[in-house]
Amino acid sequence: MGRAKKAVMSASPTLSHAWRSLALLASASALSATVPRTAAPPGIEVHGRPSSTLALPFPELKELVGGAGRARSVWDAVRAGEEPLDSDLVTIGARRALIACGATRFVPATLAETHVAKDGTTKLLVRLADGLAVEAVLIPHPTRPRTTLCVSSQVGCDRGCRFCATARMGLVRQLTADEILAQFAIAARVARESDAMPPLTNIVFMGMGDAGRNVDHVKAAATSLVDGDKFRMARSKITISTVGPSPEAFAALADADGMLAWSIHAADEDLRRKLVPSSRHPLPELRRGLIDALEARPARRRTLMLAATLIRDVNDSDDDAAKLAEFIGPIVDAAGKCNVDLIPCNPTDHTDFESPSTERVLAYAAKIRELEPRVHVATRLQRGDDESAACGQLLVSRKPELVA
Numbered sequence: 001m002g003r004a005k006k007a008v009m010s011a012s013p014t015l016s017h018a019w020r021s022l023a024l025l026a027s028a029s030a031l032s033a034t035v036p037r038t039a040a041p042p043g044i045e046v047h048g049r050p051s052s053t054l055a056l057p058f059p060e061l062k063e064l065v066g067g068a069g070r071a072r073s074v075w076d077a078v079r080a081g082e083e084p085l086d087s088d089l090v091t092i093g094a095r096r097a098l099i100a101c102g103a104t105r106f107v108p109a110t111l112a113e114t115h116v117a118k119d120g121t122t123k124l125l126v127r128l129a130d131g132l133a134v135e136a137v138l139i140p141h142p143t144r145p146r147t148t149l150c151v152s153s154q155v156g157c158d159r160g161c162r163f164c165a166t167a168r169m170g171l172v173r174q175l176t177a178d179e180i181l182a183q184f185a186i187a188a189r190v191a192r193e194s195d196a197m198p199p200l201t202n203i204v205f206m207g208m209g210d211a212g213r214n215v216d217h218v219k220a221a222a223t224s225l226v227d228g229d230k231f232r233m234a235r236s237k238i239t240i241s242t243v244g245p246s247p248e249a250f251a252a253l254a255d256a257d258g259m260l261a262w263s264i265h266a267a268d269e270d271l272r273r274k275l276v277p278s279s280r281h282p283l284p285e286l287r288r289g290l291i292d293a294l295e296a297r298p299a300r301r302r303t304l305m306l307a308a309t310l311i312r313d314v315n316d317s318d319d320d321a322a323k324l325a326e327f328i329g330p331i332v333d334a335a336g337k338c339n340v341d342l343i344p345c346n347p348t349d350h351t352d353f354e355s356p357s358t359e360r361v362l363a364y365a366a367k368i369r370e371l372e373p374r375v376h377v378a379t380r381l382q383r384g385d386d387e388s389a390a391c392g393q394l395l396v397s398r399k400p401e402l403v404a
């Protein structure tokens with residue numbers, strides 16, 4: 001049994017001092033997170049009730065600020081990367097109306113830190129109004145003129161994936177749709193101001209947290225992203241990823257604006273439960289839930305991504321690939337078009353897991369293609385490792401006060 005193989009079977013690895021502080025914080029948070037809370041960002045009031053800002057439907061904003069021209073000026077500022085309440089792009093009438101509704105900010109987050117890796121991957125630490133922080137990562141394509149943003153959907157995560165740094169935080173709280181959208185607004189400005197970065201065109205919900213555990217806010221954010229009066233993104237450029245907490249979570253995501261993605265990691269029941277210890281449903285049950293969700297979507301929107309984080313000597317063998325290829329057959333039947341995304345695990349200080357060799361990843365991919373030729377298999381380069389740009393690593397390497 002290899003070192004990593006042992007790690008997945010054993011108890012948690014030794015924690016460093018900083019980690020111990022964070023772990024204490026996380027466990028305290030976990031106590032209060034039994035029922036995940038959603039903090040109110042500095043929002044506005046409409047007819048005496050708290051309202052969202054970025055996620056507010058355009059017709060409601062129009063009514064609020066007193067006309068389409070005023071509402072459009074607010075969104076011109078957001079798309080330009082400016083805070084509307086401070087922006088000259090926004091009409092005075094619109095600003096006065098927002099302030100009269102109690103708004104102190106329209107974009108309820110600020111950029112706290114930026115880390116740029118050698119390959120251009122840019123990790124953003126985004127500070128929320130209550131002092132908590134989340135990560136968003138800009139990933140420029142190495143050869144094509146496009147940049148993908150990976151956003152967080154929760155502060156921390158309760159799914160407990162053994163290879164994931166964020167899992168160590170536990171769930172601190174849910175993000176609101178406004179807070180998810182704020183990451184996009186901030187990242188779009190960073191991308192635009194960078195000389196080297198291609199335009200931000202794609203977004204994936206694969207940062208901190210599980211989109212399947214914060215469905216309502218994730219769906220509201222996606223709807224705002226594709227709104228022609230707001231962020232104006234193409235639906236096909238949005239990917240909503242979940243580890244698949246339950247068949248019900250897939251059902252709830254069925255009508256989301258964007259492509260669905262299932263982070264499956266392994267098709268062997270025992271191994272998957274070790275990698276994703278929060279799993280409560282057998283894999284065939286989850287597969288049925290996903291197929292039902294796909295079949296509830298219009299045929300042209302059934303394209304699916306299946307993601308597997310590959311860990312050396314844990315889930316990267318030809319046998320693991322063969323099991324995955326066999327398991328996904330019925331999903332491919334339903335999806336029509338299916339991409340399998342292979343992500344070599346990013347080693348962290350906090351686990352013994354190691355990344356597979358490039359040859360092993362390619363062999364795994366070849367086995368999938370051989371046994372399930374209908375899928376497109378992509379192997380992701382590791383991006384941004386020199387600046388701790390893997391999932392959850394920037395935030396958890398910061399001081400605890402950043403997440404308190």
Ligand code: SF4
Pocket residue numbers: 157158159160161164165166167207208209210243391
């Ligand atoms: S990999 Fe994703 S779902 Fe799993 S613990 Fe990390 S953030 Fe949560």
